Amino acid sequence: xxxxxxxxxxxxxxxxxxxxxxxxxxxxxxxxxxxxxxxxxxxxxxxxxxxxxxxxxxxxxxxxxxxxxxxxxxxxxxxxxxxxxxxxxxxxxxxxxxxxxxxxxxxxxxxxxxxxxxxxxxxxxxxxxxxxxxxxxxxxxxx
Numbered sequence: 001x002x003x004x005x006x007x008x009x010x011x012x013x014x015x016x017x018x019x020x021x022x023x024x025x026x027x028x029x030x031x032x033x034x035x036x037x038x039x040x041x042x043x044x045x046x047x048x049x050x051x052x053x054x055x056x057x058x059x060x061x062x063x064x065x066x067x068x069x070x071x072x073x074x075x076x077x078x079x080x081x082x083x084x085x086x087x088x089x090x091x092x093x094x095x096x097x098x099x100x101x102x103x104x105x106x107x108x109x110x111x112x113x114x115x116x117x118x119x120x121x122x123x124x125x126x127x128x129x130x131x132x133x134x135x136x137x138x139x140x141x142x143x
Contacts, residue, residue: 014052014053014054017029017032017037017054018039018052018053018054021037021039021054021092022039022052022092025094025095026092026093026094026095027094029054030093030094032054032056035056035120035121036056036057036093037054037055037056037057038054038055038057038064038091038092038093039052039053039054039055039090039091039092040052040053040054040055040066040079040083040089040090040091040140041053041089041090041091041092042079042082042083042086042089042090043082043085043086044078044082045081045082045085045086050090051078051079051082053077053078053079055079056120056121057093058113058116058117058120060113060116060139062142063139063140063141063142064091064093064100064139064140065113065116065117065137065138065139065140066102066137066138066139066140067114067117067121067124067135067136067137067138068080068135068136068137068138069124069127069128069135070127071127072126072127072128072129072130072131073131074131074132074133075133076133076136080136080138083102083138084104087101087102087103088100088101088102088143089101089102089140091140091142098142098143099142099143100140100141100142100143101140101141101143102138102139102140103138103139103141104136104137104138105136105137105138105139110137113137113139114135114137117137
């Protein structure tokens with residue numbers, strides 16, 4: 001089983017990605033390789049501070065779909081824990097910014113969206129196989 005990702009390295013890389021994305025309205029940073037990314041803004045569940053995280057996303061109708069993989073770590077990513085504490089989040093996709101409500105999916109909806117996300121980003125399947133936890137699939141619904 002994976003011991004999880006290098007948290008310090010991820011924080012530094014994410015901060016750089018967010019800065020470039022926000023400074024260029026996503027012209028620099030929207031694509032990671034070939035995968036589309038958005039900037040998710042959550043409120044820290046302990047600090048109350050705003051946290052910005054670049055995440056690969058899929059689309060389901062007018063909703064965005066995220067997977068809380070954290071590279072197959074045995075613990076969920078901080079952004080996921082933050083949005084479970086406060087589901088109202090900020091979203092930036094290229095130059096567009098909006099508020100959304102985050103919701104963890106379940107049942108058939110989760111299964112369908114999981115398969116869609118694995119098709120988009122096949123590494124999610126490997127991440128799932130490296131941990132005992134179920135990777136949450138989250139939808140963002142615009143407010």
